[in-house]
Amino acid sequence: MEIFQTVFGPDWGPMIFTLVKTLVLIVVIVAPLMVGVAYLTLAERKIIGYMQVRIGPNRVTFFGIPWLGGWAQPIADGLKLMMKEIVIPSGANKFLFVLAPVLTIMPAMAAWAVVPFQPEMVLANVDAGLLYIMAITSMGVYGVVVAGWASNSKYAFIGSLRSAAQIVSYEIAMGFALVGVLMASQTLNLSGIVKAQIGAGFLSWFFIPLFPLFLVYLISGVAETNRAPFDVAEGESEIVAGFHVEYSGMAFAVFFLAEYANMILIATMTSIMFLGGWLPPFNFAPFTLIPGIFWLLGKVAFVLFLFLWFRATFPRYRYDQIMRLGWKVFIPVTLIWIVVVGGWMQTRLWVW
Amino acid sequence: MFQTFLFYFFSAILLFAALRVITARNPVHSALFLVLAFFTSAGIWLLLEAEFLAITLVLVYVGAVMVLFLFVVMMLDINLDRLREGFWNWFPLGAAIAIVMVIEMALVLGGRYFGLADMPVPEARPAGYSNTKELGRLVYTEYVYPFEIAAVILLVAIVAAIALTLRRRRDTRHQDPAKQVLVRARDRVRLIPMPPEPKE
Numbered sequence: 382m383e384i385f386q387t388v389f390g391p392d393w394g395p396m397i398f399t400l401v402k403t404l405v406l407i408v409v410i411v412a413p414l415m416v417g418v419a420y421l422t423l424a425e426r427k428i429i430g431y432m433q434v435r436i437g438p439n440r441v442t443f444f445g446i447p448w449l450g451g452w453a454q455p456i457a458d459g460l461k462l463m464m465k466e467i468v469i470p471s472g473a474n475k476f477l478f479v480l481a482p483v484l485t486i487m488p489a490m491a492a493w494a495v496v497p498f499q500p501e502m503v504l505a506n507v508d509a510g511l512l513y514i515m516a517i518t519s520m521g522v523y524g525v526v527v528a529g530w531a532s533n534s535k536y537a538f539i540g541s542l543r544s545a546a547q548i549v550s551y552e553i554a555m556g557f558a559l560v561g562v563l564m565a566s567q568t569l570n571l572s573g574i575v576k577a578q579i580g581a582g583f584l585s586w587f588f589i590p591l592f593p594l595f596l597v598y599l600i601s602g603v604a605e606t607n608r609a610p611f612d613v614a615e616g617e618s619e620i621v622a623g624f625h626v627e628y629s630g631m632a633f634a635v636f637f638l639a640e641y642a643n644m645i646l647i648a649t650m651t652s653i654m655f656l657g658g659w660l661p662p663f664n665f666a667p668f669t670l671i672p673g674i675f676w677l678l679g680k681v682a683f684v685l686f687l688f689l690w691f692r693a694t695f696p697r698y699r700y701d702q703i704m705r706l707g708w709k710v711f712i713p714v715t716l717i718w719i720v721v722v723g724g725w726m727q728t729r730l731w732v733w
Numbered sequence: 734m735f736q737t738f739l740f741y742f743f744s745a746i747l748l749f750a751a752l753r754v755i756t757a758r759n760p761v762h763s764a765l766f767l768v769l770a771f772f773t774s775a776g777i778w779l780l781l782e783a784e785f786l787a788i789t790l791v792l793v794y795v796g797a798v799m800v801l802f803l804f805v806v807m808m809l810d811i812n813l814d815r816l817r818e819g820f821w822n823w824f825p826l827g828a829a830i831a832i833v834m835v836i837e838m839a840l841v842l843g844g845r846y847f848g849l850a851d852m853p854v855p856e857a858r859p860a861g862y863s864n865t866k867e868l869g870r871l872v873y874t875e876y877v878y879p880f881e882i883a884a885v886i887l888l889v890a891i892v893a894a895i896a897l898t899l900r901r902r903r904d905t906r907h908q909d910p911a912k913q914v915l916v917r918a919r920d921r922v923r924l925i926p927m928p929p930e931p932k933e
Contacts, residue, residue, distance in 0.1 A: 396735060477765075508863050512788040519796025523768065526800065530761060530807045538807075545800055552796065569865055705910065 406504050410493050418641040419455035425689050427451070432693040465630035470533055473627065477531035482628070482635035485524025489642035492517045496649055497572040499659050499673040510571040511559060514650065515552075518605070521643065522548045525607075525614065525624050528636070532627035540623025543700060544607055544614030550707040551604040557715035558598040561591050561722055562654045565733055575658035580733070582664050586657040590725070590733050593718045595655045597711045599687070602647035604703065606640060608688060610695035611703055644688055645681065652680035740780055747773040760806045768799050785865040 430437025438454040495510040497503040529541020566577035588595040604611040615623040625636045659673030750770040757763045778787035
């Protein structure tokens with residue numbers, strides 16, 4: 382701070398200091414996130430492999446060390462995609478075609494600004510953090526819609542229409558699930574939501590009083606990120622690969638990164654809002670000694686494992702059944718549970 | 734000072750985007766510029782410390798309404814030449830309306846009776862001030878009846894919109910998931926014990 386004030390003067394010094402500090406913090410958040418995304422793809426292939434009694438990737442290693450077999454696979458995949466040519470289809474709208482992957486990954490990154498990793502360990506501790514997350518993630522759908530339209534391809538267009546309708550529908554159920562969380566915690570600040578879950582260990586976490594909302598949020602999260610069993614936007618057997626059929630090389634890789642970054646984001650949000658964020662499950666010695674961020678990462682890893690488990694277990698939903706589940710099951714369930722929680726909170730039985 | 738810079742930055746983008754909404758030849762581009770315009774005006778609202786309204790603008794208009802708009806616009810096959818046919822015939826009327834609107838806006842913003850001079854600069858709120866909480870308190874206490882009436886009007890609109898598009902065809906086959914989950918295997922499959930037939 383002092384150095385900046387002496388170099389840039391008293392007017393500009395603090396401002397440039399804040400700017401540099403924020404940029405460094407952004408890198409500190411985004412760089413591990415990208416590594417996490419890379420190794421999430423490896424974890425997915427390995428876990429699904431074992432679930433299907435296969436081994437999964439086990440060849441590519443660092444510097445020929447044999448017991449690291451498979452660990453360099455994401456790096457090799459990334460390098461391969463970087464080397465490939467980006468083909469822009471004839472008749473495509475060039476500007477929007479290139480813009481679409483950017484529109485997809487931008488919200489997936491920007492949402493991390495308000496995520497608290499530990500007490501006081503958050504880039505922007507804004508008051509309306511929950512609303513910010515909802516607003517930013519709702520913009521992710523533009524990438525998909527624009528990609529489908531700009532590709533000038535029927536398959537891509539059908540995929541993007543399916544995806545847009547699905548994301549907009551499930552956002553409503555997700556929003557109502559979050560209304561329940563905000564009623565229980567009485568704040569929109571994400572750190573405040575975690576602090577509202579302090580108490581008798583894991584019994585104070587919101588997944589107990591808000592269990593239906595927890596399930597709705599988790600399943601809607603799977604649908605929002607277009608993951609199996611709700612991946613009709615890709616639907617290999619019907620529309621090849623959906624909205625990103627025409628994308629190759631790094632442009633495709635950006636869509637891929639965004640999907641996995643969104644998965645990690647949804648898992649983090651589930652952990653923060655329903656599974657107590659950085660709080661340990663028991664309030665005594667061996668558990669409280671571990672720093673909070675490891676508890677958060679552990680919970681995120683657990684929810685991500687659920688995502689992969691769903692993918693290995695369930696067959697793909699039919700499109701009309703996805704819509705039925707969203708509109709006729711999830712939205713009524715959340716509405717009823719909000720009323721129940723509202724009544725419950727007025728009684729003395731509400732102990733959260 | 735930084736806020737002033739941000740204000741002019743957002744305003745420049747907003748004006749450019751708003752202009753492109755009406756001048757872009759491709760309707761999809763127009764819709765996307767409208768999205769940009771909403772987003773930048775949300776930024777300007779944030780500068781006014783109206784964070785709840787700003788985020789709601791993004792959530793509702795950018796996140797939902799404009800997606801559906803884009804959805805429709807993408808599937809239209811618009812013939813631009815036919816749309817531009819009567820442009821010069823209608824130009825005088827359009828220009829007259831535009832001039833009236835400019836005069837009205839000038840009256841509101843610059844006049845002696847409404848102007849900025851009559852509006853004192855609002856005090857900056859302390860850091861812990863929650864816009865959302867204050868808005869919620871007002872809506873559910875002081876303005877609860879107007880709020881409820883607005884909600885009922887919206888509900889009527891939803892019911893009407895659905896009733897207009899709902900049609901039931903008797904000749905289509907459809908599933909009833911509630912009945913499907915109630916099915917038991919013994920209702921559907923009958924196992925008949927049969928002696929194996931001797932080989933001839």
